[in-house]
Amino acid sequence: MKLSHVSLLASLLFSASSWALSSDTEQPIHINSNSQNFDMQSNQVTFTGNVTLKQGSIEIFADKIVVIRPQGKEGREVLEAYGKPTRFSQLTDDGKTLKGKANKLRYELENEFLKMTDSAELTQDDSIIKGKVITYNMKTQKLIADGGKDDRVTTILQPSQLNNK
Structure with a gap:
């Protein structure tokens, strides 16, 4: 099966309240x-060269970040980060650190939607999900990992985390 719906595994890996520091x-x-x-015409800002983004506990490190504000409306921004890899980290409400990396990250603020593309990896407490594409809808708390045409999704769950659930 090329497309793996891993929201059940993700709930074992990452508790629902632990995805983001609220x-x-x-x-x-x-x-x-x-x-x-x-x-100004397209309401787009491109940042290049050793880019760091910080919002609260969220940190993104990239070669390039593009911030797009559709129709100039605040709160609808889309962030696209590029690198080999682009890395991010975020503290969770329960004090743990969620880390990810991919060659491209796309975050839609209004929809609370994250898409990690090309060599995507998401980790917390030594548990890992890897795939070609990982998407996460923070509103619905649904995660989907896709291995792509030639690869598979890899999930590594640490026994200590499973025992704590």
């Missing part, structure tokens, strides 16, 4: 880079 989205976004290019 106050993160209320914090300002700070971005540092070597350069930035702002296109």
